[in-house]
Amino acid sequence: MSIYVAGLFDVAGKRALVTGATSGIGRMIARGLAQAGVEVWVVARGADDVDAIVGELGGKAQGVVADVATEDGIARIAEALGDRPLHILVNNAGTDRPTPLDAEGREDFDAVLGLNLTAPFLLTRKLLPQLEGAASPGDPARVINIASIAALNPGHLENFAYASSKSGVAMMSRHLGRHLAKRNISCNAIAPGLFPSRLTEQFLGMGEADEVPKAFVSPLGARAGEMDDIAGAVIYLSSRAGAWVTGVLLPVSGGISTVS
Numbered sequence: 055m056s057i058y059v060a061g062l063f064d065v066a067g068k069r070a071l072v073t074g075a076t077s078g079i080g081r082m083i084a085r086g087l088a089q090a091g092v093e094v095w096v097v098a099r100g101a102d103d104v105d106a107i108v109g110e111l112g113g114k115a116q117g118v119v120a121d122v123a124t125e126d127g128i129a130r131i132a133e134a135l136g137d138r139p140l141h142i143l144v145n146n147a148g149t150d151r152p153t154p155l156d157a158e159g160r161e162d163f164d165a166v167l168g169l170n171l172t173a174p175f176l177l178t179r180k181l182l183p184q185l186e187g188a189a190s191p192g193d194p195a196r197v198i199n200i201a202s203i204a205a206l207n208p209g210h211l212e213n214f215a216y217a218s219s220k221s222g223v224a225m226m227s228r229h230l231g232r233h234l235a236k237r238n239i240s241c242n243a244i245a246p247g248l249f250p251s252r253l254t255e256q257f258l259g260m261g262e263a264d265e266v267p268k269a270f271v272s273p274l275g276a277r278a279g280e281m282d283d284i285a286g287a288v289i290y291l292s293s294r295a296g297a298w299v300t301g302v303l304l305p306v307s308g309g310i311s312t313v314s
């Protein structure tokens with residue numbers, strides 16, 4: 055690799071916090087960042103899973119057991135970080151529950167919006183001191199929100215809360231991108247296509263070895279997303295290469311976001 059390219063994408067020595075890093079996309083991001091020399095802080099509710107991924111990442115990885123959908127959980131994360139500068143915040147934890155038109159009640163709708171949309175906003179707001187501690191004019195602190203291709207096209211599932219929350223994440227990222235710029239913090243969103251995870255297993259029966267369902271076959275081929283696809287996007291946005299990018303929604307979907 056050329057010295058130029060190595061420097062352009064270098065993120066070694068930064069500190070990142072990844073919510074929902076014990077499974078699926080968050081785990082891929084945490085593993086990719088750790089392999090790139092980043093000190094990764096892993097957040098999830100399951101204590102055993104947090105211990106396991108911290109052990110797997112090794113090095114300087116740290117774990118925080120917290121529910122980001124609660125104010126207590128968000129306070130615990132801020133307290134654990136203390137006054138350490140935070141270069142990269144990846145708001146990844148998310149969920150989906152069916153919210154069909156013929157269902158009653160609002161519990162599921164509220165829970166999806168609470169975790170997918172409200173929590174990234176509240177956590178970002180809470181961690182502004184740590185982000186500002188890592189921010190400088192040429193090298194902003196990065197907030198990276200994991201949205202979804204569901205933000206772009208209505209899907210075939212009746213998951214109205216999920217699509218609305220992810221569309222909200224996309225707009226919130228643009229809005230935050232504009233307002234955080236004066237504090238030398240960028241904010242972008244990534245819209246993943248299909249990746250193997252607990253979430254997709256629950257809805258699509260798609261474990262790591264399974265075939266990609268027809269509705270999710272992308273123009274770039276019948277495969278699911280892999281660690282390098284999502285970690286590569288996060289590393290790009292977190293490195294010198296992505297330092298002048300804010301407020302964008304970056305689909306990482308094999309092009310499925312180009313077809314409805």
Ligand SMILES: NC(=O)c1ccc[n+]([C@@H]2O[C@H](COP(=O)([O-])OP(=O)(O)OC[C@H]3O[C@@H](n4cnc5c(N)ncnc54)[C@H](OP(=O)(O)O)[C@@H]3O)[C@@H](O)[C@H]2O)c1
Nearest residue numbers: 074076077078079099100121122148202248249251252253
């Ligand atoms: N997989 C896909 O194809 C896909 C596509 C587009 C977008 N996405 C988005 O990518 C993100 C990750 O999804 P995934 O599919 O990788 O999900 P996943 O496999 O279900 O993993 C979810 C992660 O979030 C954690 N989590 C869940 N609720 C939490 C809470 N209240 N507080 C803290 N951590 C919590 C889980 O651990 P605990 O349960 O132990 O807390 C786990 O680590 C989500 O925002 C999702 O919407 C996924």
